[in-house]
Amino acid sequence: MIKVGVVGGTGYTGVELLRLLARHPGVALQAITSRGDAGTAVADMFPSLRGWVDLAFVTPQDADLAACDVVFFATPNGIAMNQARELVDAGVRIVDLAADFRIRDVAEWQKWYGMEHAAPELVAEAVYGLPELNREQIRGARVLANPGCYPTAVQLGFLPLIEAGLVDLERLVADAKSGVSGAGRKAEIHTLLAEAADSFKAYGVAGHRHLPEIRQGLSLLSGQPVGLTFVPHLLPMIRGIHATLYATLTGEADLQALFESRYRDEPFVDVMPAGAHPETRTVRASNMCRIAVHRPQGGDVVVVLSVIDNLVKGAAGQAVQNMNIMFGLDERAGLDIVPVSP
Numbered sequence: 172m173i174k175v176g177v178v179g180g181t182g183y184t185g186v187e188l189l190r191l192l193a194r195h196p197g198v199a200l201q202a203i204t205s206r207g208d209a210g211t212a213v214a215d216m217f218p219s220l221r222g223w224v225d226l227a228f229v230t231p232q233d234a235d236l237a238a239c240d241v242v243f244f245a246t247p248n249g250i251a252m253n254q255a256r257e258l259v260d261a262g263v264r265i266v267d268l269a270a271d272f273r274i275r276d277v278a279e280w281q282k283w284y285g286m287e288h289a290a291p292e293l294v295a296e297a298v299y300g301l302p303e304l305n306r307e308q309i310r311g312a313r314v315l316a317n318p319g320c321y322p323t324a325v326q327l328g329f330l331p332l333i334e335a336g337l338v339d340l341e342r343l344v345a346d347a348k349s350g351v352s353g354a355g356r357k358a359e360i361h362t363l364l365a366e367a368a369d370s371f372k373a374y375g376v377a378g379h380r381h382l383p384e385i386r387q388g389l390s391l392l393s394g395q396p397v398g399l400t401f402v403p404h405l406l407p408m409i410r411g412i413h414a415t416l417y418a419t420l421t422g423e424a425d426l427q428a429l430f431e432s433r434y435r436d437e438p439f440v441d442v443m444p445a446g447a448h449p450e451t452r453t454v455r456a457s458n459m460c461r462i463a464v465h466r467p468q469g470g471d472v473v474v475v476l477s478v479i480d481n482l483v484k485g486a487a488g489q490a491v492q493n494m495n496i497m498f499g500l501d502e503r504a505g506l507d508i509v510p511v512s513p
């Protein structure tokens with residue numbers, strides 16, 4: 172059994188990790204941290220886990236993380252980077268759900284995240300954990316940078332088009348919408364029911380911190396800088412991301428066949444039939460990304476629709492998928508979930 176620690180077990184991605192890991196056949200939960208709720212039984216805080224998780228939260232200081240095989244950081248940005256060196260030196264592998272190791276250019280990361288990086292040398296060795304792109308490198312990763320939620324939906328949607336060299340790389344557009352759980356469980360005014368419900372708005376148009384992450388991924392893929400407009404929106408729902416992606420075609424291809432062949436062997440990407448409109452509820456609580464590709468009126472603009480559950484394929488599920496690859500387990504282990512509908 173793989174011994175697992177979770178730092179930040181009281182947050183939305185943390186409890187989602189616990190839900191997935193509790194029924195994973197190859198792991199044993201060893202330590203789950205909370206600074207403010209140490210001593211509380213996990214199942215008392217989250218009754219959905221009664222009968223599944225029988226540990227209590229411990230403080231990060233009291234958790235014997237060095238005795239784990241892998242530690243997930245489901246913490247805010249800037250936490251994992253402070254503990255990563257010590258854990259890696261102790262032979263523990265790290266999966267960071269935050270952004271500490273996602274951006275290769277440390278100066279760029281510091282600009283977007285507004286803090287100094289505590290472990291730049293680990294950024295250089297970290298592997299970006301998008302399995303559909305980096306499966307081989309993920310196998311050997313000691314430090315795994317789990318992708319952001321929007322970057323997962325957007326990159327999976329653009330990937331086949333860019334790999335095939337079929338679109339104008341200077342004018343990509345990603346119009347993306349997220350449910351409010353994307354903002355985490357901490358109390359904030361903009362996620363109050365009375366603020367977020369029955370309304371709809373864009374945010375971060377001038378520049379969101381996922382822009383450099385998506386741009387980095389697509390630029391590495393294409394071998395040249397890409398021009399991307401990324402506009403996130405806050406949807407009055409709890410889970411889910413819907414990304415509508417636009418690109419101008421520069422070549423001819425059977426787009427449906429291209430997407431189907433690119434993702435044929437991917438367990439967590441479903442290319443829907445031509446003309447389909449994927450709904451976020453069809454991936455709710457599952458690790459699946461559903462994609463549909465359109466070419467409206469046969470013109471030169473391709474529209475890709477990509478939906479994920481931000482807490483699963485956009486965070487905890489992808490983290491478990493990465494752990495499975497890192498430890499040579501069945502990539503689907505713990506993730507064979509039928510989505511909830513309606």
Ligand SMILES: NC(=O)C1=CN([C@@H]2O[C@H](COP(=O)(O)OP(=O)(O)OC[C@H]3O[C@@H](n4cnc5c(N)ncnc54)[C@H](OP(=O)(O)O)[C@@H]3O)[C@@H](O)[C@H]2O)C=CC1
Nearest residue numbers: 179181182183184205206245246247269320353355356486
């Ligand atoms: N929500 C989402 O859809 C996604 C989130 N992410 C990223 O995953 C990470 C976690 O997100 P989310 O679960 O939403 O966040 P939450 O705010 O819901 O939870 C944060 C967790 O971190 C713990 N924590 C906070 N500060 C510290 C600290 N200094 N040391 C140790 N633990 C700390 C908190 O526990 P306590 O206070 O009890 O110690 C809490 O359990 C973030 O970096 C986020 O950006 C990535 C993709 C999607």
Ligand SMILES: CC(=O)N[C@@H](CCC(=O)OP(=O)(O)O)C(=O)O
Nearest residue numbers: 269270319320349350351353354
């Ligand atoms: C709806 C909402 O607020 N979403 C968050 C993004 C989700 C997230 O937690 O960011 P990471 O994926 O980088 O960790 C935001 O826009 O800041």
